[in-house]
Amino acid sequence: MRSDSPPLRRPTLEWFAVTLFCVLLAALSAVEGWLWRIDQSIYDGILSSWPRPVSTDVAVISIDDASLSRIGPWPWSRRVHAALIDRAHSAGSSAIVLDILLDAPSRDDPGADAALAQAIRNHGQVILPLAQAVTGAVLSGETLPLAPFTEAAAALGHSQTEFDPDGIARSVYLWEGFGGAHHPQLALALLRLVEPQAARNFPPPAPESGADQQQWQRADWLRIPFAGPPGTYPHYSYQAVLNGDVPASELRGKILLVGATATGMGDAVPTPTSGLSRPMPGIEVQANVFDALRHNAGVHPLSPWIAAAVASTLVVVLMLTLLYAEARTGLVATFVLASTALVVAAIGLLWGSVWFGPAPAVLGCMLAYPLWSWRRLESAQRYLDAELLALGREGTPLGLPIDEFGRRTADPLEQRIRIVRQAAQHQRDVRRFISDTLEHLPIGVVVIDQLDRVILHNERARHLLRAFRSDALLAALRGLPWPSYLPMRDGLPDLSGFSGTRQFELSPDKKRYLLVSVADLFSESSGKPGRVIGLADVTAMHEAQRSREDTMHFLSHDLRAPLASILTLIDGYRDEPALQAEQIPRIARYARSALDLADGLFRLVRAEGSDPKDFVELDLAGLVDSAADEVWPQAHARGIRISVDTHDAEREEAIVRGDFSLLRRAVINLMTNAIKYGDANSNVGVSLAAEGPDWVIRVRDQGAGIPADALPRLFRRFSRIVGEGRDRPSGVGLGLVIVKTVAERHGGNVVVNSEPGVGSTFELRLPLRNHLSPPTVA
Numbered sequence: 153m154r155s156d157s158p159p160l161r162r163p164t165l166e167w168f169a170v171t172l173f174c175v176l177l178a179a180l181s182a183v184e185g186w187l188w189r190i191d192q193s194i195y196d197g198i199l200s201s202w203p204r205p206v207s208t209d210v211a212v213i214s215i216d217d218a219s220l221s222r223i224g225p226w227p228w229s230r231r232v233h234a235a236l237i238d239r240a241h242s243a244g245s246s247a248i249v250l251d252i253l254l255d256a257p258s259r260d261d262p263g264a265d266a267a268l269a270q271a272i273r274n275h276g277q278v279i280l281p282l283a284q285a286v287t288g289a290v291l292s293g294e295t296l297p298l299a300p301f302t303e304a305a306a307a308l309g310h311s312q313t314e315f316d317p318d319g320i321a322r323s324v325y326l327w328e329g330f331g332g333a334h335h336p337q338l339a340l341a342l343l344r345l346v347e348p349q350a351a352r353n354f355p356p357p358a359p360e361s362g363a364d365q366q367q368w369q370r371a372d373w374l375r376i377p378f379a380g381p382p383g384t385y386p387h388y389s390y391q392a393v394l395n396g397d398v399p400a401s402e403l404r405g406k407i408l409l410v411g412a413t414a415t416g417m418g419d420a421v422p423t424p425t426s427g428l429s430r431p432m433p434g435i436e437v438q439a440n441v442f443d444a445l446r447h448n449a450g451v452h453p454l455s456p457w458i459a460a461a462v463a464s465t466l467v468v469v470l471m472l473t474l475l476y477a478e479a480r481t482g483l484v485a486t487f488v489l490a491s492t493a494l495v496v497a498a499i500g501l502l503w504g505s506v507w508f509g510p511a512p513a514v515l516g517c518m519l520a521y522p523l524w525s526w527r528r529l530e531s532a533q534r535y536l537d538a539e540l541l542a543l544g545r546e547g548t549p550l551g552l553p554i555d556e557f558g559r560r561t562a563d564p565l566e567q568r569i570r571i572v573r574q575a576a577q578h579q580r581d582v583r584r585f586i587s588d589t590l591e592h593l594p595i596g597v598v599v600i601d602q603l604d605r606v607i608l609h610n611e612r613a614r615h616l617l618r619a620f621r622s623d624a625l626l627a628a629l630r631g632l633p634w635p636s637y638l639p640m641r642d643g644l645p646d647l648s649g650f651s652g653t654r655q656f657e658l659s660p661d662k663k664r665y666l667l668v669s670v671a672d673l674f675s676e677s678s679g680k681p682g683r684v685i686g687l688a689d690v691t692a693m694h695e696a697q698r699s700r701e702d703t704m705h706f707l708s709h710d711l712r713a714p715l716a717s718i719l720t721l722i723d724g725y726r727d728e729p730a731l732q733a734e735q736i737p738r739i740a741r742y743a744r745s746a747l748d749l750a751d752g753l754f755r756l757v758r759a760e761g762s763d764p765k766d767f768v769e770l771d772l773a774g775l776v777d778s779a780a781d782e783v784w785p786q787a788h789a790r791g792i793r794i795s796v797d798t799h800d801a802e803r804e805e806a807i808v809r810g811d812f813s814l815l816r817r818a819v820i821n822l823m824t825n826a827i828k829y830g831d832a833n834s835n836v837g838v839s840l841a842a843e844g845p846d847w848v849i850r851v852r853d854q855g856a857g858i859p860a861d862a863l864p865r866l867f868r869r870f871s872r873i874v875g876e877g878r879d880r881p882s883g884v885g886l887g888l889v890i891v892k893t894v895a896e897r898h899g900g901n902v903v904v905n906s907e908p909g910v911g912s913t914f915e916l917r918l919p920l921r922n923h924l925s926p927p928t929v930a
Contacts, residue, residue: 163527163528163531166527166531167471167475167524167527170471170520170523170524170527171467171468171471171520173523174467174471174516174517174519174520174523175464175467175468175516177512177515177516177519178460178463178464178466178467178512178513178515178516179460179461179463179464179512180460181463181511181512181515181516182456182459182460182463182509182512182513183456183457183459183460185456186512187509187511187512187515188317188509189317189318190511191509191510191511192316192318192320192322194494194497194509194510194511195322195424195497195501195507195509196320196424196425198497198498198501198502199377199378199424199425199501200381200424200425202498202502203379203380203381203384203425204377204378204379204380204443205379206379206380206384206385206439206443207407207442207443207446209246209405209406209407210385210406210407210409210439210442210443211385211386211387211388211402211403211406211407211408211409212385212386212387212388212408212409212410212411212413212433212435212436212439213236213387213388213389213390213393213408213409213410213411214387214388214389214390214411214412214413214414214433214435215390215410215411215412215413215414215417215418216387216389216390216413216414217414217415218389218391218392219389219390219391219414220414222391222395223390223391223394226417229258229260229261229264230254230258230261230264230265230267230268231261231264231267231268232394233250233252233268233271234264234267234268234270234271235271235394236390236393236394236410237250237268237271237272237274237275237278238271238274238275239393239394239396240275240393240403240408241271241274241275242400243400243403243404244400244403244404244405245275245277245403245404245405245406245407245408246277246346246405246406246407247277247278247279247306247342247345247346247407247408248275248277248278248279248407248408248409248410249278249279249281249338249339249342249407249408249409249410249411249435249438250272250278250279250280250281250410251281251311251338251409251410251411251412251434251435251438252280252281252410252411252412253281253282253283253295253297254268254280254297254298254301255283255295255296255297255298256298257298265298265300265301266300268301269300269301269303269304270304272301272304272305273304276306277306277345277346278304278305278306279305279306279307279308279309279338279341279342279345280297280301280302280305280307280308280309281297281308281309281310281311281338282294282295282296282297282308282309282310282335283295283310283311284310284312284330284368285330291330291367291368293330294329294330294335296308306345307336307341307342307344307345308335308341309335309336309337309338309339309340309341309342310328310329310335310336310337310338311337311338311419311434311438312324312325312328312337313419313421313434313437314373315421319422320422320423320424321421321422321423321432321437322375322376322423322424323373323374323375323376324337324339324373324374324376324441325337325370325371325372325373325374326340326354326371326372326373326374326445327340327356327357327370327371327372328368328369328370328371329368329369330366330367330368330369331366331367331369332359332360332369333356333357333369333370333371333372334356336354336356337374337441338438338441339438339439339441339442339445340354340441340445342407342438342442343442343445343446346407347446350445350446350448351445353445353448354372354445357371357372374441374444374445374450375450375451375452375453375507376423376437376440376441376444376450376451377440377444377449377450377451377501377505378423378424378425378432378440379425379440379443380425381425381426381430381432382425382426382430382431382432382433382436383436384436385436385439387413388402390410407442409435409436409438409439409442410435411433411434411435411436411438412433412434412435413433413435413436418433418434418435419433419434420432420433420434421434421437423437449505450505451501451505451506451507452505452506452507453506453507453509454500454506454507454508454509459508459509459512460512462493462496462508462513463493463510463512463513463516464516466489466492466493466513466516466517467513467516467517467520469489470482470485470486470489470516470517470520470521471520471524473485473489474486474520474521474524475524479525479528482521482524482525483521486517486518486520486521489513489517490513490514490517490518493508493510493513493514493517494510494514496508496510497509497510587608590608590610591610591611592610593610593612594612595612595686595687595688596609596610596612596613596614596615596616596617596686596687596688597609597610597612597613597684597685597686597687598613598617598625598629598684598685598687599673599682599683599684599685600626600644600682600683600684600685601682602681602682604626604642605622605626606622606623606625606626609622609625612687613625613685613687616664616666616687616689617629617687629643629644629685630642630643630644631660632658632660632666632668633658633659633660634656634658635656638656644670644683644685645670647670647671647672652671653669653670653671654669654670654671655667655668655669655670656668656670657690663691664689664691665689665690665691665693665694666687666688666689666690667687667688667689667690668685668686668687669685669686669687669688670683670684670685670686671683671684764809764897764898764899766811767809767810767811767898768809768810768811768812769807769808769809770807770808770809770810770812770815771805771806771807772806772807772808772815772840772847772849772918773798773806773840775812775815775816775819776796776798776819776838776840776849777796777798778816779816779819779820779823779838780794780796780823780838782816782820783820783823783824783827786824786827786828787823787827787836790827790830790832790833791832791833792827792830792832792833792834792835792836793834793835793836794823794835794836794838795835795836795837795838796838796839797837797838797839797840797841798839798840800840800841800842804842806840806842806847808847808898808918808919808920810898810918811894811898814894814897815894815898815918817890817894818890818891818894818895818916819838819849819851819916821887821888821890821891822849822851822891822914822916823836823838823851824887825853825887825888825914826851826852826853826855826912826914827853829853829855829856829912830853830854830855830911831854831855831856834853834854834855835854836851836852836853836854837850837851837852838850838851838852842920845919845920846900846917846918846919846920847917847918847919847920848915848916848917848918849915849916849918850913850914850915850916851913851914851915851916852911852912852913853911853912853913854910854911855911855912856908856909856911857906857907857908857909857910857911857912858904858906858908858912859908866888866904888902891914891916895916895917895918898918899918899919900916900917900918900919901917902914902915902916902917903915903917
């Protein structure tokens with residue numbers, strides 16, 4: 153036991169070491185933000201893939217290239233802006249954000265400032281921006297709109313946007329200002345104006361004691377859940393609105409954000425949903441911020457410690473899976489758990505407004521699999537080395553040539569694996585040989601262990617017992633009609649230590665007969681023996697014996713009777729030649745009866761012994777015509793007309809593979825029966841037609857029909873149906889048996905439909921595919 157302990161403990165310790173390393177790496181990456189760039193890329197991809205719905209009452213009025221072309225180069229007269237505000241006011245707009253810095257008076261037209269201020273005052277819901285004042289490269293204060301504009305505006309707000317280290321704008325501060333964060337963000341100022349109730353979720357920050365009054369202060373950071381790429385919000389050209397091209401109904405009740413979108417103008421920034429190739433205008437960024445604040449949907453990054461816990465949990469789950477699962481399952485689990493981290497991040501961002509950076513969890517999962525696989529490979533190498541030493545002490549495995557066992561490869565691991573594989577292959581070959589031998593035995597075999605479990609069985613046993621699972625096989629064996637005198641154990645015969653084999657002939661369903669052999673299997677480790685049960689189907693032997701008995705009975709009676717009558721007639725009139733000549737017709741009838749019986753038996757034996765491999769292609773139409781010609785004299789003698797219909801065969805050749813003489817005899821037997829049992833001066837119809845997968849030879853008579861209770865006896869040996877009020881028919885009762893045997897040997901069957909008083913119809917069906925290949929006969 154002591155020698156086995158280190159190999160058992162070492163993989164466990166290595167598992168703990170790999171788990172601890174991957175967990176620490178994932179946790180530190182989450183806490184320290186080592187993989188922030190990858191997380192940001194995933195964040196941008198998720199936002200870009202699933203656009204959000206936007207507010208329908210928010211629209212952007214663009215100072216675009218078309219407006220510059222129509223109105224003139226920038227800057228425009230402030231009377232133009234006043235006219236735009238007046239038009240928006242008359243259209244019934246809800247509020248206007250005029251993202252244009254009005255920090256200097258108009259030089260060319262001093263009255264323009266007053267006109268713009270009056271327009272702002274008239275509207276009453278106009279918000280203006282402020283900016284940082286920069287002296288050289290130093291922030292020196294705030295740049296506010298001129299006093300008339302400040303007094304006329306409903307609110308002021310800053311339009312600063314924050315850039316992450318990768319140069320992408322993903323967030324804003326809701327409150328900023330020089331010496332104190334007292335100015336709301338431009339979108340927040342708009343929200344405070346139009347929806348003050350929603351703005352209460354973002355109150356101004358409390359003044360910080362001891363804050364540097366000569367520095368720009370910021371508070372309440374917000375990550376923006378962008379709704380989509382640039383152009384997601386509806387855009388109206390500035391000049392189109394000014395000229396009245398945009399209907400007033402499109403502006404009524406709308407919140408209008410006016411800003412520059414023309415090339416080279418404004419503060420266009422790259423965003424997660426736009427990319428570096430297509431920056432988003434600053435005025436549309438403000439629209440996204442407004443929507444986020446309006447619905448309180450800002451993105452809240454998960455605490456680094458919580459993110460580290462989630463990543464560590466995923467890594468631990470993966471390592472537990474790798475410990476107990478197969479290598480293939482572990483590989484799948486690695487990708488599943490790594491994908492789970494991405495899915496959790498996407499769900500949290502899109503539906504929970506919470507951002508979980510998945511990169512640390514993905515890194516931990518992707519490192520766990522190769523590291524643990526490496527340790528497993530080392531353990532496998534140690535195991536193979538130990539087994540090689542054992543194999544070396546035990547010698548060459550049985551059946552494995554020494555030269556093959558001793559060949560070496562360049563890779564030591566491959567050499568180890570190959571040697572062990574050869575030894576294991578030898579054991580598998582032995583087991584497969586035993587299994588294959590058992591499976592192909594002509595008798596059924598079932599092996600039951602000491603716990604009454606079926607451990608071995610073959611196809612023949614499953615077929616004979618009509619059960620295909622181990623439990624079903626055991627139940628079928630227990631359900632056999634074992635002799636009542638046998639002592640039983642667990643539903644099977646108890647041999648009571650009998651060392652030999654006992655045999656029983658059983659009939660499970662009164663139609664089949666099984667020869668069942670039972671023997672005990674003893675094991676040194678268990679006092680309770682197992683059992684091996686053999687099953688052989690002896691139904692054919694019973695059928696052959698019954699057929700032989702029937703044949704001998706009819707031979708002893710039907711064949712002996714006419715021969716005895718012939719001898720009696722000859723001996724009785726030996727001395728009277730004249731009377732002896734009168735008996736010649738009777739003698740001929742007796743001789744013909746004996747000959748018919750011998751012919752019938754001969755044809756039946758020939759039909760039963762026919763080999764499908766000897767079949768040749770033949771024409772059914774010609775065969776039917778030949779059979780009709782054969783029975784014409786009998787039909788003529790009774791005044792019966794035979795009509796033959798082979799029109800279908802004329803359109804399509806009725807070629808099948810078979811024995812011409814046997815098939816012709818089968819059709820003749822059907823026609824002879826129709827003539828024999830049909831009414832005199834009636835019709836017998838014979839037709840050949842293709843129906844579905846079969847060629848059908850149909851023989852109809854106009855006789856008295858066959859009673860329903862007599863139909864099951866039609867195809868039995870020596871069975872003859874005697875109708876009420878009719879003479880006993882001639883024949884020995886083998887005609888229809890021959891027809892049935894011939895049909896089955898050709899892969900077909902015989903069907904009879906009869907209605908008393910109307911007549912009978914016999915159908916000989918032969919499969920169409922017979923002409924393609926000979927049927928396989930078991």
